[in-house]
Amino acid sequence: MAHTLLIKNMVCARCKSTILELLESIGLEIESIELGKVVVKQDIKDHYKTIKNGLKNLGFELIEDELVVLIENIKVLVIQCISENNVVDIFSKITKEIGKNDATISKIFSKSEGITLEKYIINLKIEKVKEYIQLNQLNFSEIAYNLNYNNSSHLAKQFKTVTGMSMSEYRKLQNWDRKELDRIV
Template sequence: MTTIFHIKNMVCDRCKMIVSQSLQEIGVSPISVELGVITVDSKVSLDQEQLRIVLERDGFELIVDKNEVIVEKIKSNLIDFVDPEIKHRDINVSTFLSEVMNRDYSVLSKLFSKMEDISIEKYIINLKIEKVKELIQMNVLSFSEIAYSMGYKSSSHLARQFKTVTELSMSEYKGMRQPQRKSLDQII
């Protein structure tokens, strides 16, 4: 038997590493650590208050509300969806989320919008723009290559969306001395 804990603000592999180290500090060897989820052997004695304290110290939160768990799962899956390394481009987001969450998209969408005060579609756009900012800063791909890697049909579509969200052109952003980016757990 296993016990599953849901964690808020886990958005990257580094987050998984930090949570794993935090668990080790309190003497717990997890079975698995995934984005937003840790699984431990149910035979392991784990003080939830101690877990909450160690997680909060590192900027994470233990989630107990059922709806919050669903929203965090949606966020984790959407982070995967927009990752240019993981190709989900052949299906739309509603199909993707319905399949990975095993729930009707309209239910997921309504819950997400209610709890986060933003639609899933706008959240995805914000995720993509933050990823585009990262790719611009890396200075390895052209704007057209960035657009293609992020699943845009054209670089002009990306450029318009980037300008709408950031109020800067991609060239202006690239020329900034101190580019402004948000961590993925701060996007809303």
Template sequence: METIYIKNMVCNRCIVSVLNIFKTEDYTVESLKLGEVVAIKGLKSEFSNLSNALEKAGFKIIENDNDALIEKIKVALIHKIEIGETANLFQALAEKFGKTEAALSKLFSKSEGLTLEKYTINLKIEKVKEHIQLGQLNFSEIAYSLNYKTSSHLARQFKTVTGMSMSDYKSLGSWDRKTLDRIV
């Protein structure tokens, strides 16, 4: 049994896709969660075929510990933002991974060419776009759900990242959203 770390798994559909690829390539999957698969190789399994099939679907096998940690950080951030737990985010990550906030930030920046803070802001902005598109929350409620102190702080950040106000974005009708695996 081996643990294989997978890059670009960001949602439940990714889990289904990766599961299907592993089954097609004759692996028995013991457990599967975002970014991580524990599987047993079948008799007809070829690791290169698995790798190629995953890459064809937009995923990639992670081959070193630092890249695996970066992917775990991304998955943890996506999950925290999805459930609205954004207070003390970097401190929580540091505790979870047994590193200092500075060490995680430095590793992330070096690997991704983007600071951990900027990546988190980009994730939040994509979540804001989703909320706007769904039309279920007003701007103040969106800001509150993402743990912003004020809706004006969110509005400034949204404009800085997207180049337009949230109202302008809302009135577009044809929304430009990035998939979470394409933020970095």
């Protein structure tokens, strides 16, 4: 009997491999793994405490509350969209996947996280901008295009509002001030 584990703070491929390694070391067979979700082929009740503690020791958390599951699913969808440079219509993807309208999703997210979903998306996009700047592979116009900004000046203004410095000033820094994606909210 397959069992689905919903896991908080699982935001990248490295997270997936770390969790896969943990679960396999416990002796579990994995059917599928994606950001925020692992399907285990067998029943986990005998291993539940070990899984929960192992995840906690690695900085992850099993999600059991329905509201927390919803919020984590929203975060995972936003992170996936931004990571894949698929930011054209994040809200429609979220509403399609979650099955609730924009207003409901925004209200639930804001109430739970203390920040609007729009502001959360902006903060994640700014972290992606920081990554692009650090990699030094794209110019500011290309970065703006990849993240679906109308133009680079719109991105520049938003970057300065969020970080307090221009993108050029950030590029000159030696000590990159980047936040972990699972620590944005």
